[in-house]
Amino acid sequence: MSPRKPTPPSQELIKGVWRENPVLVQLLGLCPALAVTNSVANSLAMSAAVLFVLVGSSLLVSTIKRIVPSDVRISTYILIIATFVTIADMILEASVPAVHKELGAFVALIVVNCIILGRQEAFASRNSVGRSLLDAVGMSIGFTLTMVLMGTVREVLGNGTFLGISVMGPHYEPWVIMILPPGGFLTLGTILLVFSWIKRRGEERAKPATAAAGPAVGKAA
Amino acid sequence: MTAPATQPPRPSASAQRLIGTLGGFGVLAGLLIVSVFAATQPRIRANKAAALAAAINEVLAAPEHYDTLYVTADSLSHTLPAGGNAETAEAVYLGWREGRPAGFAIVANGPGFQDNIRLIFGFDAASSQLLGMKVLESKETPGLGDKIYKDAEFVAQFTRVRAPLVGVKEGQGEGLPTELVMITGATISSRALIKAINTTLERVGPLLAAYVPQESQP
Amino acid sequence: MSDARYLVTASPHLRSRDSTPTIMWSVVGSLMPVAAFAVYYFGPSALLVILASVVGAVGTEAAWGKKGAVRDGSAAITGILLGLCLPAGLPLWMAVLGGAFSIGFGKIVFGGLGQNIFNPALLGRAFLQAAFPVALTTWPAVENVPWWSLRGDNFALPLMGSRVDAVTTATPLGLMKFEQVTTPIRDLAFGTTAGSLGETGAVLILLCGGYLALNNYLNWRIPASIFLSVAAFTTVLHLIDGARYPTPQFMLLSGGLMLGAMYMATDMVTSPTTNRGSWIFGVGIGFLVVLIRLWGGLAEGVMYAILIMNALVPFINRATQPRVFGTTRAKAAA
Numbered sequence: 067m068s069p070r071k072p073t074p075p076s077q078e079l080i081k082g083v084w085r086e087n088p089v090l091v092q093l094l095g096l097c098p099a100l101a102v103t104n105s106v107a108n109s110l111a112m113s114a115a116v117l118f119v120l121v122g123s124s125l126l127v128s129t130i131k132r133i134v135p136s137d138v139r140i141s142t143y144i145l146i147i148a149t150f151v152t153i154a155d156m157i158l159e160a161s162v163p164a165v166h167k168e169l170g171a172f173v174a175l176i177v178v179n180c181i182i183l184g185r186q187e188a189f190a191s192r193n194s195v196g197r198s199l200l201d202a203v204g205m206s207i208g209f210t211l212t213m214v215l216m217g218t219v220r221e222v223l224g225n226g227t228f229l230g231i232s233v234m235g236p237h238y239e240p241w242v243i244m245i246l247p248p249g250g251f252l253t254l255g256t257i258l259l260v261f262s263w264i265k266r267r268g269e270e271r272a273k274p275a276t277a278a279a280g281p282a283v284g285k286a287a
Numbered sequence: 288m289t290a291p292a293t294q295p296p297r298p299s300a301s302a303q304r305l306i307g308t309l310g311g312f313g314v315l316a317g318l319l320i321v322s323v324f325a326a327t328q329p330r331i332r333a334n335k336a337a338a339l340a341a342a343i344n345e346v347l348a349a350p351e352h353y354d355t356l357y358v359t360a361d362s363l364s365h366t367l368p369a370g371g372n373a374e375t376a377e378a379v380y381l382g383w384r385e386g387r388p389a390g391f392a393i394v395a396n397g398p399g400f401q402d403n404i405r406l407i408f409g410f411d412a413a414s415s416q417l418l419g420m421k422v423l424e425s426k427e428t429p430g431l432g433d434k435i436y437k438d439a440e441f442v443a444q445f446t447r448v449r450a451p452l453v454g455v456k457e458g459q460g461e462g463l464p465t466e467l468v469m470i471t472g473a474t475i476s477s478r479a480l481i482k483a484i485n486t487t488l489e490r491v492g493p494l495l496a497a498y499v500p501q502e503s504q505p
Numbered sequence: 506m507s508d509a510r511y512l513v514t515a516s517p518h519l520r521s522r523d524s525t526p527t528i529m530w531s532v533v534g535s536l537m538p539v540a541a542f543a544v545y546y547f548g549p550s551a552l553l554v555i556l557a558s559v560v561g562a563v564g565t566e567a568a569w570g571k572k573g574a575v576r577d578g579s580a581a582i583t584g585i586l587l588g589l590c591l592p593a594g595l596p597l598w599m600a601v602l603g604g605a606f607s608i609g610f611g612k613i614v615f616g617g618l619g620q621n622i623f624n625p626a627l628l629g630r631a632f633l634q635a636a637f638p639v640a641l642t643t644w645p646a647v648e649n650v651p652w653w654s655l656r657g658d659n660f661a662l663p664l665m666g667s668r669v670d671a672v673t674t675a676t677p678l679g680l681m682k683f684e685q686v687t688t689p690i691r692d693l694a695f696g697t698t699a700g701s702l703g704e705t706g707a708v709l710i711l712l713c714g715g716y717l718a719l720n721n722y723l724n725w726r727i728p729a730s731i732f733l734s735v736a737a738f739t740t741v742l743h744l745i746d747g748a749r750y751p752t753p754q755f756m757l758l759s760g761g762l763m764l765g766a767m768y769m770a771t772d773m774v775t776s777p778t779t780n781r782g783s784w785i786f787g788v789g790i791g792f793l794v795v796l797i798r799l800w801g802g803l804a805e806g807v808m809y810a811i812l813i814m815n816a817l818v819p820f821i822n823r824a825t826q827p828r829v830f831g832t833t834r835a836k837a838a839a
Contacts, residue, residue: 135300239666
């Protein structure tokens with residue numbers, strides 16, 4: 067039913083990790099990426115909540131896509147997402163109260179996280195249940211990798227620890243700013259800088275081949 | 288970035304169908320949330336009670352059990368005042384050891400260097416002596432203000448001083464029993480604790496002093 | 506840019522002998538007495554800290570900046586200014602890191618000289634202050650210390666904390682804020698107090714900055730409006746409650762106000778381009794300094810006051826554009 071048939075299913079899983087990484091490429095979900103990455107444990111807990119909500123809503127939305135009239139589809143998606151978020155919030159509070167306290171309002175804010183609604187509107191509502199599941203898992207992995215990368219940089223520099231285990235020795239002078247809000251912006255900015263530098267270099271390497279084939283389309287001048 | 292529409296445009300649905308769909312999903316969502324709530328609520332309550340018990344345990348040096356006493360306008364009462372909510376009503380906790388009262392645990396609040404600081408402290412009403420202090424919530428600067436709970440020597444002082452507390456700089460005290468040596472570089476955070484404790488005691492102190500402990504069963 | 510036949514350069518086409526490098530290197534020159542005084546007063550530690558932050562700043566500019574940008578001297582100014590706002594006992598690796606951050610995040614990411622919004626040296630200082638709050642507020646004692654001794658663990662290993670407990674003391678502003686002790690004005694004016702390297706010796710900074718102002722290398726309206734507004738606000742407060750609020754002369758001479766007003770607020774890139782805007786900018790800084798010092802959680806507020814006003818500069822510029830010649834007032838306002 068989809069004209070995108072040629073894409074192999076494995077591609078749906080892999081694209082979210084790098085080529086369409088939700089944070090680094092689509093620049094979605096920046097709020098949790100900035101707010102709760104001050105330790106690896108918080109990053110992981112937040113990623114788990116996003117994985118749960120994204121997979122749950124994608125499965126449900128792709129299942130019911132035919133019975134929801136398009137006029138109320140966004141409201142229905144939001145209702146579904148909000149339900150999963152509330153459930154995730156309560157489960158976190160019951161099972162790991164310390165982490166729940168650290169994450170604060172940011173679990174509830176997953177409702178307005180554009181990664182989730184974006185995937186429902188752009189993917190789950192037009193693809194089969196199986197592909198939607200792969201897409202949701204792939205996007206969650208991409209989100210998790212970015213969150214853990216940021217959490218690692220910030221926790222190691224800002225506290226000298228990784229997952230609470232000291233890695234920099236007892237005399238390490240922590241960069242307190244890294245676990246404060248400005249550290250989130252600095253880390254995300256630096257990661258985006260490095261990421262686009264890598265992409266730019268990849269494009270420039272690929273350019274000689276395309277230039278020979280036809281008119282160059284490179285936007286780097 | 289969206290691919291060409293993969294679904295044929297559907298004709299606009301009737302109002303009943305729209306309401307039906309939303310209503311149906313609303314009911315389903317409500318049922319789901321209520322059942323998860325019912326399943327997790329006991330655990331959440333137990334977690335909160337355990338956290339409170341652990342805090343009381345710390346500031347009253349491990350009492351055998353404790354009573355919850357609700358603060359009313361002029362006294363402390365075992366029963367919740369009419370119209371009060373057990374979760375939000377202000378309460379103090381009276382610890383018991385070997386059949387005798389072991390002091391009150393009181394929650395206090397006050398503005399710190401960043402955001403509010405919430406703490407619990409143990410207090411003996413007869414001698415005005417503090418028995419211990421534990422910070423419950425704070426966002427003080429890591430490395431400086433967070434010493435109010437990370438600096439063991441500073442926290443240990445709260446088992447010795449008498450109310451009302453007076454903050455002094457290191458090496459400038461006169462040795463009075465009410466003096467609390469503040470943390471160098473974290474004067475504002477230290478003062479916030481002192482002020483939170485003093486103002487709370489000003490308010491509930493008379494009630495604590497007037498309260499006649501009655502033996503209760505755990 | 507391969508075809509040079511139609512090369513059009515931006516105006517002005519008339520040239521004066523002042524170029525960016527001449528101005529910048531004059532500023533470096535005028536900072537030398539201030540730096541020398543810091544070394545005289547805080548010993549070899551001061552020289553090491555200033556050199557380390559210059560190395561960090563200039564090194565970063567050379568590695569990642571535009572080609573040849575080091576020669577215009579602006580990275581050197583940033584390095585020296587940053588060094589002058591640091592305490593003498595700071596581990597050198599922190600000073601290098603601060604210099605690198607100043608240039609890397611304060612200038613290069615914006616596109617180099619002329620593009621940055623915030624004063625790079627202050628940004629570096631703000632970063633260090635937030636990253637290492639303890640090290641940045643450890644002021645070495647100034648009395649009874651031999652000149653040649655280090656004033657802290659300057660040689661702490663990179664990324665490691667200070668290993669020695671230096672004898673420390675409080676700054677005049679800290680004393681005023683937390684202990685209600687005022688420092689004699691004479692000590693403030695001639696620099697015999699604790700503080701950052703360039704926080705002491707108000708008179709010397711005033712002289713060096715005055716030399717630049719006479720050469721028109723800095724806009725005298727900015728420091729003048731800062732001093733006037735700080736003086737005005739504190740005079741009013743001091744008259745209302747003399748016991749609670751310090752005297753205007755104390756506020757003017759203490760802390761980093763002199764260095765900030767003369768060298769950092771006047772940074773040509775990050776201050777308003779119009780004269781009317783300069784007055785607004787200066788008064789805003791003065792007001793914020795008084796506000797932060799008297800009611801804020803920090804003892805010193807010059808750094809944040811200047812950074813906040815830096816952020817407002819584009820708005821000030823837009824609001825104070827002079828009327829275009831030939832247009833009527835009503836049209837300009839519309």
